[in-house]
Amino acid sequence: MNSDIMADWLHTFYRHIGSSRQVLLLMDNFSAHSIALELAPPPANVRIEFLPKNSTAMFQPLDQGII
Numbered sequence: 001m002n003s004d005i006m007a008d009w010l011h012t013f014y015r016h017i018g019s020s021r022q023v024l025l026l027m028d029n030f031s032a033h034s035i036a037l038e039l040a041p042p043p044a045n046v047r048i049e050f051l052p053k054n055s056t057a058m059f060q061p062l063d064q065g066i067i
Contacts, residue, residue, distance in 0.1 A: 001030070001032050002032050003031075003032045003035035003036045003039060004036075004039075005032075006032050006033055006035075006036030007036040007039040007040040009036075010036055010037070010040040010042075011040050013025075014040070014042065014043055014046065017045075017046070019043060019044075019045055020045075021045060022045050022047075023045060023046045023047070024047050024048075024049065025042070025046060025047070025048045025049070026049055026050075026051060026059075027048060027049070027050055027051070028050070028051050029050050029051065029053055033050075034050075
């Protein structure tokens with residue numbers, strides 16, 4: 001993952017959800033995510049919240065070694 005790939009994903013996500021839905025997007029604090037948000041800022045109907053530091057494994061089961 002890098003910031004360009006993430007920015008492309010965000011643009012596609014914004015188009016997919018449109019403007020009629022209110023969306024909360026949870027993201028971990030990976031640096032490419034925050035840089036991508038500068039390249040592709042969210043529209044008014046999308047709120048982005050970051051997970052607390054060092055908590056990804058608690059909230060993302062695949063990071064717990066389940067894969």
